Amino acid sequence: MSDHDLHLISFESCPYVERSRIVLEEKGVDYDLSFIDLDDKPEWFLEISPRGKVPVLEVDDTPIFESSVINEMLEELYPEPAMFPQDPVSRAEARAWIVYNSDVLMGPAYLLMIDKNADENRESLRSGLERVDQELGEHPGRYFLGDDFGLVDAVYAPLFTRWEAMTKLGHGDLLDGLDELRDYGHALLERPSVQAARYDDLTEAVLAYSEG
Ligand SMILES: N[C@@H](CCC(=O)N[C@@H](CS)C(=O)NCC(=O)O)C(=O)O
Incomplete structure (x- = not known):
């Protein structure tokens, strides 16, 4: 269930990546996952990650960085199940x-x-x-x-x-x-x-x- 292609760029032990993966799992959406070496960041990654940090979630061709921003965007793209209080x-x-x-x-x-x-x-x-x-x-x-x-x-x-x-x-x-x-x-x-x-x-x- 996804009308977007989602690709999460990750690092194995990163807690911020894990935050976004949990939201993706809660929402039940399909996503691709890649791991990079933070000690040897690929050039393509530095081009799409302004702070050189993971996670980056590519939404179709648009890279989104910052786990909290990624998570709020996922909540808006996939409102069910709701993960933010209404009030x-x-x-x-x-x-x-x-x-x-x-x-x-x-x-x-x-x-x-x-x-x-x-x-x-x-x-x-x-x-x-x-x-x-x-x-x-x-x-x-x-x-x-x-x-x-x-x-x-x-x-x-x-x-x-x-x-x-x-x-x-x-x-x-x-x-x-x-x-x-x-x-x-x-x-x-x-x-x-x-x-x-x-x-x-x-x-x-x-x-x-x-x-x-
Ligand atoms: N505020 C960022 C923090 C992300 C972050 O610090 N990621 C670490 C890995 S856990 C990173 O990519 N560090 C690489 C670096 O700073 O060069 C977020 O919430 O996404």
Whole structure:
């Protein structure tokens, strides 16, 4: 089901790629997937990716970059199943927690993965996660904003698909006492779209990346 040709340009261990794959899987659309080597970016890729980053989703002949923009476009192109709340205030909440994930959690999580300033980044990530745990307590239901899986959940799932790797790297106690977050993580990992979007050898790919 797709009236567009979709081609997602990816890198194995990239959480931002995974966000968009989850949305594509939820929408049930066909797409082609290619992997590139970020240490040796092909010329054709640099031509279509202004920041030299993945994901890029080619929609017919138009390359779209930035995972959040890609995901909102997919929501507009394929409205079913709906992944954004209808009400503008709840929609803004979803967008705000997406920005929070990118701005507050992803930085320290990435630096921890490559073991840069481990203590400092563990503390930053932990305090960012505590705030999410608190917020989840305000929204009863299986997912971030309730019982419907949405774009905000597609953005939080890659944190949990990387948890096995984080544990192997010695950072596994970060969820200690954060029961809302732990339950949320389990619910996300059970979601078929999250399982389908996960790169097959993700833990190995993350560990290999972390070793440089
Ligand atoms: N804000 C971007 C971030 C994408 C991003 O940082 N991708 C990383 C891989 S996970 C990348 O392509 N890095 C290559 C580089 O910066 O040279 C998004 O949401 O799409």
